[in-house]
Amino acid sequence: MYNCDVKRMDEKIKTFSTFGDAGHGGITRYSLSPEAHMARDYFVKRMEAIGATIETDDMANMYATLPGSEPGLKRIVMGSHADSVRNGGNYDGILGVIGAMEVLEAIAAENIPHRHPVTAMIWTNEEGSLYPPAMMSSGVVCYDYLPEDIAKKFKKENMLASKSVLDKTTTFGDALNASPYKGDEKNRLNPNDYMAMFELHIEQGPILEDAGKDVGVVTCVLGMFNYRIRFFGQSDHAGTTPMHKRQDALYAAAQALCYLHEEIDKLGRPELVYTTGEIVCHPNVHTVIPDMIDFSIDVRHEDPKVLEQVLAIVKSLPNKEWARCKCEVEMAWQRDTVYFDKELVQYVKESADELGASNQYINSGAGHDAQFASYMIPTTMIFVPSKEGHSHCEPEYTPVESCTEGASVMLNAVLKADKK
Amino acid sequence: MYNCDVKRMDEKIKTFSTFGDAGHGGITRYSLSPEAHMARDYFVKRMEAIGATIETDDMANMYATLPGSEPGLKRIVMGSHADSVRNGGNYDGILGVIGAMEVLEAIAAENIPHRHPVTAMIWTNEEGSLYPPAMMSSGVVCYDYLPEDIAKKFKKENMLASKSVLDKTTTFGDALNASPYKGDEKNRLNPNDYMAMFELHIEQGPILEDAGKDVGVVTCVLGMFNYRIRFFGQSDHAGTTPMHKRQDALYAAAQALCYLHEEIDKLGRPELVYTTGEIVCHPNVHTVIPDMIDFSIDVRHEDPKVLEQVLAIVKSLPNKEWARCKCEVEMAWQRDTVYFDKELVQYVKESADELGASNQYINSGAGHDAQFASYMIPTTMIFVPSKEGHSHCEPEYTPVESCTEGASVMLNAVLKADKK
The missing domain is CATH 3.40.630.10 (Zn peptidases)
Known part of the structure; x- marks a missing residue:
């Protein structure tokens, strides 16, 4: 040696x-x-x-x-x-x-x-x-x-x-x-x-x-996938729009982000890692209700079956109700292990x-x-x-x-x- | 006329x-x-x-x-x-x-x-x-x-x-x-x-x-106040940091944002409006766990007592547990009706x-x-x-x-x- x-x-x-x-x-x-x-x-x-x-x-x-x-x-x-x-x-x-x-x-x-x-x-x-x-x-x-x-x-x-x-x-x-x-x-x-x-x-x-x-x-x-998750709402004035009329894309995204954590954690895979590292808000002005949020999710695991389970959760988002906003998900990239x-x-x-x-x-x-x-x-x-x-x-x-x-x-x- | x-x-x-x-x-x-x-x-x-x-x-x-x-x-x-x-x-x-x-x-x-x-x-x-x-x-x-x-x-x-x-x-x-x-x-x-x-x-x-x-x-x-709500976590690699070790400032912020909606809505004031219009994420990279989130909350109501009730909710945030992140709130500005x-x-x-x-x-x-x-x-x-x-x-x-x-x-x- x-x-x-x-x-x-x-x-x-x-x-x-x-x-x-x-x-x-x-x-x-x-x-x-x-x-x-x-x-x-x-x-x-x-x-x-x-x-x-x-x-x-x-x-x-x-x-x-x-x-x-x-x-x-x-x-x-x-x-x-x-x-x-x-x-x-x-x-x-x-x-x-x-x-x-x-x-x-x-x-x-x-x-x-x-x-x-x-x-x-x-x-x-x-x-x-x-x-x-x-x-x-x-x-x-x-x-x-x-x-x-x-x-x-x-x-x-x-x-x-x-x-x-x-x-x-x-x-x-x-x-x-x-x-x-x-x-x-x-x-x-x-x-x-x-x-x-x-x-x-x-x-x-x-x-x-x-x-x-x-x-x-x-x-x-590790194999991984990276998706973009987007919410589309309606931009309106912070001071004049009653709460029940709002389509607040940031509120929608916050709810979805919490939901992702809950659902992914339920899979019970401690070796699974997932990250929402990037978030873009439009128009991102403190007096305007956000009409668009785009955030990333990066998910990594050795087993493609586990990645598929997580992907199913991500792909289910557009079928749910998120503060009256429209939701879209899009693959940015993925790789196998x-x-x-x-x-x-x-x-x-x-x-x-x-x-x-x-x-x-x-x-x-x-x-x-x-x-x-x-x-x-x-x-x-x-x-x-x-x-x-x-x-x-x-x-x-x-x-x-x-x-x-x-x-x-x-x-x-x-x-x-x-x-x- | x-x-x-x-x-x-x-x-x-x-x-x-x-x-x-x-x-x-x-x-x-x-x-x-x-x-x-x-x-x-x-x-x-x-x-x-x-x-x-x-x-x-x-x-x-x-x-x-x-x-x-x-x-x-x-x-x-x-x-x-x-x-x-x-x-x-x-x-x-x-x-x-x-x-x-x-x-x-x-x-x-x-x-x-x-x-x-x-x-x-x-x-x-x-x-x-x-x-x-x-x-x-x-x-x-x-x-x-x-x-x-x-x-x-x-x-x-x-x-x-x-x-x-x-x-x-x-x-x-x-x-x-x-x-x-x-x-x-x-x-x-x-x-x-x-x-x-x-x-x-x-x-x-x-x-x-x-x-x-x-x-x-x-x-x-309407009288109003505008606060900044900040979460401080730890930036780490998205692929290598086990979930239970993370201090993810965006996850903390998402939970707090949902909590704010729940608690403020409990006040039962339909004429109250509040908006989280701006969010800043650092470092905002899809492969890095966010270590800082700074978002705005803008709250408006004619009655100063109602504004005080909402402010109490905002000010309670730093005393709660948010994904192992530190929370700070700071007044940006306020005005009376x-x-x-x-x-x-x-x-x-x-x-x-x-x-x-x-x-x-x-x-x-x-x-x-x-x-x-x-x-x-x-x-x-x-x-x-x-x-x-x-x-x-x-x-x-x-x-x-x-x-x-x-x-x-x-x-x-x-x-x-x-x-x-």
């Missing part, structure tokens, strides 16, 4: 945390921003220092590769993303990059024998915070392998045209053209040159911490056991680039605990020892794959 | 409807916009055509005056506003301007004897749609007469600094300086030069239509009766410039029915015959006041 180095890990975590430091413990590091380029420069500097070769593809995904001992073998790749949400934390995404860099640095420092080339990777724009959608580059790179209804969301020309949510003008294509890291399409991750992919990530939830486990052996990314490669999952499990890292099987409620990659090449993920389960926010935290343990599990799992 | 002219009214209603025509039956005519200036130009053109003198004050309020037969008497003024909400209708505000113009045109056309000078007026920026707050100019002009807690919201320097809600940069002061209708402070409505004020307005509610009445004799503007001048109310009632216009006493749930003016000089209002009670929206409609009847009631009430 080999171990990664806490001091090297700490150095990388601390340094990456300075690129986009938002001043209160977290970062804002949008993809292809100046801060993100500083992070990429640092990746290049460290990887070149150990003799890795740097390549970039047409989506500015970056690949740093150490050659293996046997010519002609496919590469084993590890990686994640270096961009963050607005006021995000110092671990989501970047830990997978740091872990991949650390595996290469450990291999170089300790001259660990390996047959296959080993690659550390940065995926561009996983969060899609500035240029939606999320998982943009893995969507483009894995396009030909994705189910059709998912693939159609990732047509490269549409991605290039994606507008900045800040200035509503600059496109992702503009940012890409301005990046020194835009490279050649021939360098993309592909099944002819790559044998397997690993992604180390924080759990982003409280399950490992609550269970007192060091490492999560990820088996799948994506199971990771059984062999790679087993390598992760064995490595954790052999390292003495307490571990458990876990699924991923969040989406990751690994989930798209897994349609193309054998892929899996490794989770380390998130303090109090926080993520996509500044309190996000995982101790460096825990991060290093995750990287060590990845290193040994890579070496198991390398034997193949 | 004198009557106003349907044809002249129709001409004015139709012409004003072209200034800011939004293309589907209504208008968007922000105060001091090019469209609003076209409306003012038309006001000047018609008023000068009957020999009225035009004056404007430092808030660009406009006054068109026909002299009376006895020198030295105070003016009787009628008016309302010419600006609209976004995608508003063709009657709110502008009908009071049209009615005032019509009274002057009828007086001029029929040589109706009157002792006092008679003035038609346009108040600037009543809606406050582009530059908040609403009733800005009447607030500034009546500043010294308003209750202190209301007055402090209308300091002229703060009004001039009010920023456009569209470009967040241009101020009301900029718009005022660019207007050819900015005049002199000495021309402001004031109690030395003005004896009484009348404002004709659409009801903006369904009460007159439901009762089959032609005219509403307005007795007061404002009663109109009894004598003027009586003139309106008598005029309606004498004209054979079916009528009833009614209160105003909406705020109007007349309510601020009434702190300074004797003031009252006249309502005509709103089709289906709609207002602040494009379906807003009142037949021209009904508008004309309202103007005729105002004409005769003015002539009764003129006898004084």
Whole structure:
């Protein structure tokens, strides 16, 4: 068994945390921003220092590769993303990059024998915070392998045209053209040159911490659906419209939201998660009765039958009475549960056991680039605990020892794959 | 008894409807916009055509005056506003301007004897749609007469600094300086030069239509309070946070909103109106649990005791359990019921009766410039029915015959006041 180095890990975590430091413990590091380029420069500097070769593809995904001992073998790749949400934390995404860099640095420092080339990777724009959608580059790179209804969301020309949510003008294509890291399409991750992919990530939830486990052996990314639920009422003056005449879309939506909680909770599925995270109100003026509410519902579970039960509740809304308002529901998107490669999952499990890292099987409620990659090449993920389960926010935290343990599990799992 | 002219009214209603025509039956005519200036130009053109003198004050309020037969008497003024909400209708505000113009045109056309000078007026920026707050100019002009807690919201320097809600940069002061209708402070409505004020307005509610009445004799503007209700939870990832660990501010707010409806309705006050018109959600992303919801509640009733009962319900919210979120409530503003001048109310009632216009006493749930003016000089209002009670929206409609009847009631009430 080999171990990664806490001091090297700490150095990388601390340094990456300075690129986009938002001043209160977290970062804002949008993809292809100046801060993100500083992070990429640092990746290049460290990887070149150990003799890795740097390549970039047409989506500015970056690949740093150490050659293996046997010519002609496919590469084993590890990686994640270096961009963050607005006021995000110092671990989501970047830990997978740091872990991949650390595996290469450990291999170089300790001259660990390996047959296959080993690659550390940065995926561009996983969060899609500035240029939606999320998982943009893995969507483009894995396009030909994705189910059709998912693939159609990732047509490269549409991605290039994606507008900045800040200035509503600059496109992702503009940012890409301005990046020194835009490279050649021939360098993309592909099944002819790559044998397997690993992604180390924080759990982003409280399950490992609550269970007192060091490492999560990820088996799948949960299936999910995302619907929009809309209510249409009548806009009228707050001071002059008697209550019994009103068609108040916000009251309708509030009732429906409570009803959804009641009915979904009745299914008695503690592992089911559902979220109404976004709400839009029109005209949203304190003296006017709202005539339109549009809210999102995001539902995730491994079992498609459970998702169907929840969907039936969502779809029943338009048949009920909601404060005299009309109700519509519309699918925004859905995905089936994506199971990771059984062999790679087993390598992760064995490595954790052999390292003495307490571990458990876990699924991923969040989406990751690994989930798209897994349609193309054998892929899996490794989770380390998130303090109090926080993520996509500044309190996000995982101790460096825990991060290093995750990287060590990845290193040994890579070496198991390398034997193949 | 004198009557106003349907044809002249129709001409004015139709012409004003072209200034800011939004293309589907209504208008968007922000105060001091090019469209609003076209409306003012038309006001000047018609008023000068009957020999009225035009004056404007430092808030660009406009006054068109026909002299009376006895020198030295105070003016009787009628008016309302010419600006609209976004995608508003063709009657709110502008009908009071049209009615005032019509009274002057009828007086001029029929040589109706009157002792006092008679003035038609346009108040600037009543809606406050582009530059908040609403009733800005009447607030500034009546500043010294308003209750202190209301007055402090209308300091002229703060009004001039009010920023456009569209470009967040241009101020009301900029718009005022660019207007050819900015005049002199000495021309402001004031109690030395003005004896009484009348404002004709659409009801903006369904009460007159439901009762089959032609005219509403307005007795007061309802007391009200406006509170902000906020919930603070914890932002976490939608896919990774178990339901029992969540502090979902939107779920908390939805439960509280339903609770408010239940508890307020238990008071059994059918004439009470309350509205939750505005809701803000943070971070408002479909994959993130909301950590902050801020919504408004606007409550109106004539009786302060009833308002206190509702306020007690609102203030009880922070003491209850709302999905593990913290709750705060904060007063945004409040006003007491404002009663109109009894004598003027009586003139309106008598005029309606004498004209054979079916009528009833009614209160105003909406705020109007007349309510601020009434702190300074004797003031009252006249309502005509709103089709289906709609207002602040494009379906807003009142037949021209009904508008004309309202103007005729105002004409005769003015002539009764003129006898004084």
